[in-house]
Amino acid sequence: MDNKILQNLIVSNMSSEVNLRPLSGFKMDFSANPDFDKFFFAASCDCGTSALLSLEVSIHKTDDEINKALPSLIEKLQNQEKSFRSMNCTMHGMMRKGFIEDTK
Numbered sequence: 674m675d676n677k678i679l680q681n682l683i684v685s686n687m688s689s690e691v692n693l694r695p696l697s698g699f700k701m702d703f704s705a706n707p708d709f710d711k712f713f714f715a716a717s718c719d720c721g722t723s724a725l726l727s728l729e730v731s732i733h734k735t736d737d738e739i740n741k742a743l744p745s746l747i748e749k750l751q752n753q754e755k756s757f758r759s760m761n762c763t764m765h766g767m768m769r770k771g772f773i774e775d776t777k
């Protein structure tokens with residue numbers, strides 16, 4: 674299955690209450706697993722914090738297998754988005770600082 678088609682499929686199957694932006698053309702260099710196609714999504718909050726979420730699909734899967742696996746992959750992604758949104762902005766601020774305490 675073509676990457677673009679697959680990404681569109683993911684996006685169109687997401688729940689409408691999920692606020693995720695697909696990052697196309699986003700390439701990570703640490704391609705630890707070349708057997709997987711990675712799709713990246715950004716969840717962002719009004720406070721300016723955003724989280725990078727990703728979803729992996731094995732390149733060896735047939736279209737049929739992908740269609741079957743997709744609902745659970747999307748659910749996983751949506752759960753990640755939900756936990757990002759359920760954090761308050763103090764937590765978001767800490768994420769931005771990489772959990773390093775401000776020492777002034």
Ligand SMILES: [Zn+2]
Nearest residue numbers: 718720762765
């Ligand atoms: Zn926030």
